[in-house]
């Protein structure tokens with residue numbers, strides 16, 4: 428929750444913008460890296476969650492690596508000073524020029540998502556006169572028990588190579604001369620709040636690794652992806668996700684012959700440190716009696732509610748009213764789906780009041796667009812206030 432002092436200062440600024448609590452980000456990173464060190468785990472930050480320069484500079488100072496989903500994300504990481512040997516790159520549709528760039532930069536590992544892609548990387552590596560370290564992203568067919576829009580490890584989805592295909596094509600994969608298949612990679616989805624899913628994931632990984640090793644794979648590391656969720660309902664109750672619990676579970680259940688274990692966390696690192704600060708433009712009541720608050724942000728600043736039906740807690744940080752009312756909070760974009768939340772209870776809210784849309788540090792700014800020629804939102808950092 429923003430202090431009165433911070434809220435007063437934010438109120439002076441032109442909205443909408445993202446407010447980043449860099450102190451909370453640092454405390455999150457201290458917890459994460461401290462807990463990971465207990466088991467020797469390697470952490471990559473999934474830069475797709477937020478590539479704000481100050482956010483990634485803070486993350487870099489904690490010695491964390493980077494997980495990328497495009498050539499430009501690889502470029503962003505390297506230009507921000509991350510060691511290419513700490514950069515991994517996954518993605519179902521890597522363009523040739525993106526692969527070429529990653530190969531030239533000598534990144535730690537390219538995680539492959541189809542057999543055809545492996546052949547393309549092999550050819551590009553041959554042209555560059557290099558042998559490239561790759562991981563096989565296996566689709567383990569696990570239900571991560573999260574919002575269906577953000578699950579990535581079920582059999583029918585586009586991510587990874589089916590386990591059956593990896594087994595059937597093991598010798599073809601291993602024959603690719605310019606690939607060094609050192610890694611096995613899985614990422615089953617995002618916003619995982621059910622910790623039992625990690626047990627299921629470990630059981631599957633144990634079986635997959637054992638089997639693929641018997642088919643000739645010589646994995647040197649196991650990357651179990653990211654996915655740890657945050658508490659969107661009540662961020663104040665849990666500002667730092669329970670990394671300790673995930674690591675304990677993985678440490679007790681993952682049996683991969685002592686191979687180094689990597690994680691790729693995005694949301695759990697940056698989700699809670701960012702809030703979208705927006706001003707109420709207008710009040711209006713529909714003919715059906717719905718009370719709308721029209722705010723100066725929209726799906727162009729934060730698309731998660733409209734794209735996935737995702738929930739963000741919204742608070743009025745300036746109203747002094749002791750009376751409440753029910754409101755539907757809508758944005759400025761020319762789309763009927765541009766609704767942040769419906770029928771929420773807020774203190775009586777008037778034009779000019781400031782609302783904060785909480786837990787917006789992940790997949791907020793990084794998904795912002797310029798639809799309707801909106802300006803991209805700016806950023807305000809806690810140490811500037």
Ligand SMILES: Cc1ncc(COP(=O)(O)O)c(C=O)c1O
Pocket residue numbers: 473476494517614616617618652653654655691692693694695789
């Ligand atoms: C391959 C991969 N790794 C890691 C992540 C990060 O996931 P999260 O932000 O849920 O930790 C994603 C997110 O889409 C991903 O696709």
